[in-house]
Structure formats: structure tokens, C-alpha cells
Amino acid sequence: MKKVLVLIFTVFFMGLLLTGCSSENKSLTMVWYPNESGEDLKAAREEIGKVIEEATSKKVEHKLTTDYVIAIEAIASGNADIAFLGAQGYIEAHKKNQKVLPLVVNSGSSGTLEDAVYYSWLNVKKGNENQYKSGSQYAIDNIQGKRFSFVSSSSTSGFKVPSAGIVSYFSKKDAWKDLKQEELTEGGKNKFFSEVLFGGSHQGSAVNLLTDKADVAAFCDTCVANYVELAAGTPNRPGAVYRVKQDAVEPFDKVRGEEFVAISVTPVLNAPFAYNSETVNQETMEALRKALVGDDVANNEQIFVPKESDFKGLFAKGQRFVEVTDDWFNPIRELSN
Structure with a gap:
């Protein structure tokens, strides 16, 4: 009888654990600096959120901040999965937790990193x-x-x-x-x-x-x-x-x-979108990156906004997202040396 009870409780708690793990992965938290947390940029944030949701099949929850440190700590600690950070903020987050890695940056008008x-x-x-x-x-x-x-x-x-x-x-x-x-x-x-x-x-x-x-x-x-x-x-x-x-x-x-x-x-x-690879798995990251660097996003005028538009966005038409690696930010690191 004891063995049966132990088996029942084991199955029960394993079920709870698996349920908890699956629900934990149903959403992604994205944290924003104070600069991008204003009400006037809500539609721009949400448009980027839609892209992430469509690419990953996960709901995006936006975390707005009033202090740079809050955003940096959120992504470094895993309380946020994705962050839009400046180069220095990314470097600080990566130093706190090397699992924080860059995803993409917006290019210059050339569509490359050359003028980013x-x-x-x-x-x-x-x-x-x-x-x-x-x-x-x-x-x-x-x-x-x-x-x-x-x-x-x-x-x-x-x-x-x-x-x-x-x-x-x-x-x-x-x-x-x-x-x-x-x-x-x-x-x-x-x-x-x-x-x-x-x-x-x-x-x-x-x-x-x-x-x-x-x-x-x-x-x-x-x-x-x-x-x-x-x-x-x-x-x-x-x-x-x-x-x-x-x-x-x-x-x-x-x-x-x-x-x-x-x-x-x-x-x-340019400032990167970064992710915490402890909370965002490889499959999700690859789907997200593929979507962001794609032509559909580059042509989305609520993400890359035409000059004559009244829409309040973050990036300019003619730019696009491009893949970037950690070492691209070394020139900023060297400013502290």
C-alpha cells in the first residue's frame, strides 16, 4: 500500500512539475528602457511584440521601466527574456550573466553593419x-x-x-x-x-x-x-x-x-535586441531571429517608419534588422579600459 501511495504522489508531483514548466514557456517578457517606455511609443512596442508572438507562438508581455538599471537587471537575472538595450547596457548585462547575448541590431541605410x-x-x-x-x-x-x-x-x-x-x-x-x-x-x-x-x-x-x-x-x-x-x-x-x-x-x-x-x-x-539564453531556448531564438531579419519586418512601416509618416516609431525606413555577435560591441567595451 505504501508503495502504491508513493507511486501516486510521485506521478502527481511530476505532473505538477511538467505543467509548471509548460506554462512557464507560454510567454516571453520583453523589457524596455525608459526612453522607449513612453505612452507615445506603445504602438511601436506592440508592433514588435506582434512579430515576436507570430514567430514564436508565445504571448509577449511588455515590461516598462523608469531606470536603465532595472532593465539591465531584469534581462541579466532572467526576469525578462528579451530586452532592447543600448550597447553599454548590453555589455553590463552580459558581464552579469554571460547567457545574455545579442540577437539583432538595426542596420544603417546600407542594410548592413557598416553604417549601423x-x-x-x-x-x-x-x-x-x-x-x-x-x-x-x-x-x-x-x-x-x-x-x-x-x-x-x-x-x-x-x-x-x-x-x-x-x-x-x-x-x-x-x-x-x-x-x-x-x-x-x-x-x-x-x-x-x-x-x-x-x-x-x-x-x-x-x-x-x-x-x-x-x-x-x-x-x-x-x-x-x-x-x-x-x-x-x-x-x-x-x-x-x-x-x-x-x-x-x-x-x-x-x-x-x-x-x-x-x-x-x-x-x-546601434542598440541591440538581446535575449537571455537561459530562458529562451535555441529553437525559439532561431525562429525569432529569422523573423526579425526577414523582409516582412524590414518592410513593416510601423517598425521601420517612413520619414513622411505620422506614426511614432523606433527605426527609420531603409534600415533593417541584421544579426550581430558579442564581439561587435568591443569598441564600446574598450572605452572603459
Whole structure:
């Protein structure tokens, strides 16, 4: 009798275990940075979610965040299966858990990795730009001592790239020859900056500048593209003037019409979609990657949005998703060495 009971309980608990395992794999959690977590980008997130659902036959649950660290920790810990991260965020997640791997990035207009870049800007309010010139050219000499806004210490284009550039430039001067990136995170007396702010998102850093909380701010072109328009100059070149659109939504709705000038522009490796290979099996990953790099997605105008469209998306028509490997991100890793 005891043997029969043991057998019954064993079968019962094995059934529970198998049921739990099968239900665990019915959905995929996708985590987004604060930059892409706004209500205005809900339709863009959901369109990408639809592609994932159709490719994998799994329901996608979107996890929105207010902090880069939350998104990075979610994918590294396995609380999220897929994440859209900047290069630096991916590197940090991979360092925490080497099972976190890149899936795809958006290409440049060539459709390849050759021009798969976006741009990190240092910006000042329109009217203040002449303070940051050396002769007829823009220079960053006078950012020292100013109030500065970064995005997050885990942001590639909103911290890692600009801080590396600042250190590289100023360490050639005797007064700052020992300057380190980590010293740029705090302002005050005898510090490089008089005050340092973190916007929490690229949009937040831009608003810090436009509301006069900061004199200079780092943020990128792609994360503010839905809210600003070129007012003068050449896009993504020093001296380009951008204006907040009259129909811009939060957090730009209080600064509509305000203008800023990019005084420094640096190309940055595009951001990857990454996955946790502990929670996403090989079959699912391959199905997902095949769908994302396919022509149907490349031609989806709610993912790769035409310039004339009113749809608020993440990527531009003419780009496409391309496969990428971990070593492609080494140039960003080297900024910390």
C-alpha cells in the first residue's frame, strides 16, 4: 500500500512539475528602457511584440521601466527574456550573466553593419552656443565648470561615449591630466562640473537643458527624433539647430518651440535586441531571429517608419534588422579600459 501511495504522489508531483514548466514557456517578457517606455511609443512596442508572438507562438508581455538599471537587471537575472538595450547596457548585462547575448541590431541605410550607428550629442540652448566656439569651430573647452546633464551611468550615448570623449580631450591639459570618467558623475567645488544631473532617459536629459536646469546636456539623436525637428544646419553635425515640435508630447509639451544646438557629435554603435539564453531556448531564438531579419519586418512601416509618416516609431525606413555577435560591441567595451 505504501508503495502504491508513493507511486501516486510521485506521478502527481511530476505532473505538477511538467505543467509548471509548460506554462512557464507560454510567454516571453520583453523589457524596455525608459526612453522607449513612453505612452507615445506603445504602438511601436506592440508592433514588435506582434512579430515576436507570430514567430514564436508565445504571448509577449511588455515590461516598462523608469531606470536603465532595472532593465539591465531584469534581462541579466532572467526576469525578462528579451530586452532592447543600448550597447553599454548590453555589455553590463552580459558581464552579469554571460547567457545574455545579442540577437539583432538595426542596420544603417546600407542594410548592413557598416553604417549601423546613431549619434551622441553634446547640446546647449540656442543663444548660448557662441560660448562653445574656438574661432569658427565648436569646441568643448568651456563645458568645464558648467552644470551638466547625462542620461544614466549605464547609457552608451548618454554617458559612456560622451564621458570618454571628455576625458580624452581634457586629460591632455595639465589641470585635468588625471581626470577619470567616474569623476564626471558628481559636481561641486573642485570638481570638473559645477553640478551633475542625470535625466533618467534621453528625453529627460534634453528637458533638463531646455528648462535651464543644465547648461550642457548629453543625449542622442534617435531618442528625441519624434519630438524635435531640424531648424538650421546639417543633421548630426556640430552647429545643427533643433527645435521642439509644436505637437511634442510629454515630457516636451512644456518646452514646445524651444531650440538647442549640438556642439559635439559622435557616432555610436546601434542598440541591440538581446535575449537571455537561459530562458529562451535555441529553437525559439532561431525562429525569432529569422523573423526579425526577414523582409516582412524590414518592410513593416510601423517598425521601420517612413520619414513622411505620422506614426511614432523606433527605426527609420531603409534600415533593417541584421544579426550581430558579442564581439561587435568591443569598441564600446574598450572605452572603459
